[in-house]
Amino acid sequence: MSSSSPLLEKLVSELSKLPGIGRKSAMRLSFYFLKQSKSEVEELARTLIEVKEKVRECEICFNFTESSPCSICLSKRRNRSIICVVEEPTDLMAIERSGEYKGLYHVIGGVISPLDGISPEDLHIKELFERLDSVEEVIIATNPSIEGETTTLYLQREMKQRNIKVSRIARGIPMGSALEHADQVTLVRAFEGRVEL
Amino acid sequence: MYLENLRLINFRNYEKFETGFSDKINIITGNNGIGKSSVLEAVHYLSLTKSFRANRDAEAIRFNSDHFVSIGTFVSNDGIRENISISFSKDTGKAVKSHGKILANSRDLIGKHPVVLLSPEDIITTLGSPSGHRKFMNMTMSQVNKSHLSRLLSYRGVLRQRNSAINLAASGGKAYENTLDALEEQMGELCNSIWEDRTKFINDILPEFQKIFSDLNEGKKEGTIEYRPSVSGTKNEIMEELKQRRASDFNMGFTTRGLHRDRLVFKINGRTLKKYGSKGENKTFLIALKLTQGKFIEKRTGIKPIYLLDDVFMELDRTRAIETIKYINGIGQVIITTTDYEEWSGMIDFEVNRIGLS
Ligand SMILES: Nc1ncnc2c1ncn2[C@@H]1O[C@H](COP(=O)(O)OP(=O)(O)O)[C@@H](O)[C@H]1O
Ligand SMILES: [Mg+2]
Ligand SMILES: [Zn+2]
Numbered sequence: 001m002s003s004s005s006p007l008l009e010k011l012v013s014e015l016s017k018l019p020g021i022g023r024k025s026a027m028r029l030s031f032y033f034l035k036q037s038k039s040e041v042e043e044l045a046r047t048l049i050e051v052k053e054k055v056r057e058c059e060i061c062f063n064f065t066e067s068s069p070c071s072i073c074l075s076k077r078r079n080r081s082i083i084c085v086v087e088e089p090t091d092l093m094a095i096e097r098s099g100e101y102k103g104l105y106h107v108i109g110g111v112i113s114p115l116d117g118i119s120p121e122d123l124h125i126k127e128l129f130e131r132l133d134s135v136e137e138v139i140i141a142t143n144p145s146i147e148g149e150t151t152t153l154y155l156q157r158e159m160k161q162r163n164i165k166v167s168r169i170a171r172g173i174p175m176g177s178a179l180e181h182a183d184q185v186t187l188v189r190a191f192e193g194r195v196e197l
Numbered sequence: 198m199y200l201e202n203l204r205l206i207n208f209r210n211y212e213k214f215e216t217g218f219s220d221k222i223n224i225i226t227g228n229n230g231i232g233k234s235s236v237l238e239a240v241h242y243l244s245l246t247k248s249f250r251a252n253r254d255a256e257a258i259r260f261n262s263d264h265f266v267s268i269g270t271f272v273s274n275d276g277i278r279e280n281i282s283i284s285f286s287k288d289t290g291k292a293v294k295s296h297g298k299i300l301a302n303s304r305d306l307i308g309k310h311p312v313v314l315l316s317p318e319d320i321i322t323t324l325g326s327p328s329g330h331r332k333f334m335n336m337t338m339s340q341v342n343k344s345h346l347s348r349l350l351s352y353r354g355v356l357r358q359r360n361s362a363i364n365l366a367a368s369g370g371k372a373y374e375n376t377l378d379a380l381e382e383q384m385g386e387l388c389n390s391i392w393e394d395r396t397k398f399i400n401d402i403l404p405e406f407q408k409i410f411s412d413l414n415e416g417k418k419e420g421t422i423e424y425r426p427s428v429s430g431t432k433n434e435i436m437e438e439l440k441q442r443r444a445s446d447f448n449m450g451f452t453t454r455g456l457h458r459d460r461l462v463f464k465i466n467g468r469t470l471k472k473y474g475s476k477g478e479n480k481t482f483l484i485a486l487k488l489t490q491g492k493f494i495e496k497r498t499g500i501k502p503i504y505l506l507d508d509v510f511m512e513l514d515r516t517r518a519i520e521t522i523k524y525i526n527g528i529g530q531v532i533i534t535t536t537d538y539e540e541w542s543g544m545i546d547f548e549v550n551r552i553g554l555s
Binding site for chain 2 (some may be wrong): 112113114115117119120146147149150151152153154157158
């Protein structure tokens with residue numbers, strides 16, 4: 001389709017840069033915005049800018065937060081002797097939704113993948129090691145992929161050298177599927193069935 | 198299990214094509230270039246969701262078209278029919294359907310309707326190179342064991358990561374030593390289990406192979422297969438070996454040991470086929486190997502595979518052709534192609550379904 005509005009064309013091309021959005025979906029979204037009221041669109045635009053201005057990484061766990069340290073890191077009700085290591089904030093959110101886990105988190109921001117030029121130094125792993133003083137157990141909850149596995153095995157070795165008890169969530173999660181898409185029952189079971197490494 | 202019918206749209210030289218098959222011997226006849234191998238290729242697609250001769254699916258799309266469809270009905274041992282369709286479009290890629298419903302994971306189809314393929318290229322691709330040897334083992338074992346295929350795919354992923362890591366490490370990049378430890382731990386586990394699988398596989402098929410090979414040669418020759426693994430032993434032993442090789446791998450720029458370097462050695466009367474085998478001996482060896490493959494699949498799954506024999510009688514003398522025909526009568530559904538029906542139809546004393554192309 002070539003539209004008669006260059007502006008609309010620009011919106012479609014911006015939207016289709018988003019992950020998971022192809023040109024067709026981008027067009028559908030654009031038409032949807034056109035049909036919305038002006039105030040609804042303004043609300044969305046304002047929220048986008050506000051999020052960009054106010055949401056940043058927690059200086060301790062690297063979760064997204066509006067004030068750093070984040071509420072989880074500051075919470076007195078959580079078990080401060082356990083840290084759960086996840087790849088991305090979306091994984092943290094999925095685990096929080098399950099309500100099963102009451103310890104702290106550490107978001108390393110990806111996985112070790114030499115193919116993509118990502119080494120342990122490119123992740124927030126050094127910062128994890130710096131948090132270990134008052135920690136008794138580290139639970140690793142990477143996604144079931146080759147890179148997730150590599151990262152888990154890497155962390156396992158490092159934790160053993162530091163004499164920290166280390167476990168991983170059980171592999172109730174099928175290889176190749178993402179943590180954030182796992183249903184809550186699966187996640188709860190995965191936490192209960194975590195195995196010491 | 199057998200394939201009852203096949204329908205093609207824009208597949209290779211066929212705009213539209215339709216044929217039925219008997220559950221026993223089918224012979225596709227016609228001149229060179231008429232489209233015999235293409236029919237086998239389409240059946241191969243229905244079984245394994247891919248071609249045996251094209252590197253890219255797009256090659257099988259009829260010139261000047263933008264998609265192909267191959268549809269067939271399989272009939273199971275219990276008489277249950279399953280309609281499978283594989284389509285490939287230049288725009289939207291491949292779609293695998295069962296009863297018109299898209300399968301989310303096309304891997305689920307593998308092993309359901311197993312095939313054994315024998316094509317003229319096999320002399321070079323299967324017998325002639327270590328990658329062909331591994332492909333033979335992979336294809337056979339994946340059709341009888343789902344976990345085998347997923348372990349092979351995992352290994353491929355880990356191997357790519359290790360190759361990348363050693364190149365980065367060799368070019369003096371970041372410290373990848375500990376990452377290599379983590380990768381080699383995964384490789385150790387996978388190499389150990391696949392080495393065990395392959396060892397067992399070759400041991401399992403050897404007696405059957407030796408019998409078939411001997412039969413095809415009227416008991417005058419003896420054939421053997423030896424497995425030469427690149428690494429073997431426990432997970433830890435293999436990990437240690439991979440670690441030992443790092444320095445030389447840095448120099449070579451790739452992973453020089455692992456199950457991706459396994460090979461087979463084929464011998465006739467104690468002499469290696471590769472060095473001393475004649476064309477005819479290669480062909481006979483290949484036929485015995487593929488017939489053995491089929492028997493193995495049948496024993497493991499209880500499903501008789503479909504035998505796709507492309508130009509099988511080319512380069513075969515009359516005696517061996519007769520022995521082969523004797524053998525294939527009764528092994529299940531067979532689809533053979535030949536340019537020269539008259540030449541050997543006289544040797545057949547059972548009923549066949551002839552599909553003449555022109
Ligand atoms: N993508 C394609 N589109 C149209 N024709 C093709 C395509 N690929 C191959 N062909 C032609 O199809 C014909 C049939 O090939 P093939 O099945 O190998 O014949 P046969 O096995 O009977 O000798 C050949 O003439 C070949 O040139
Ligand atoms: Mg041919
Ligand atoms: Zn935090």
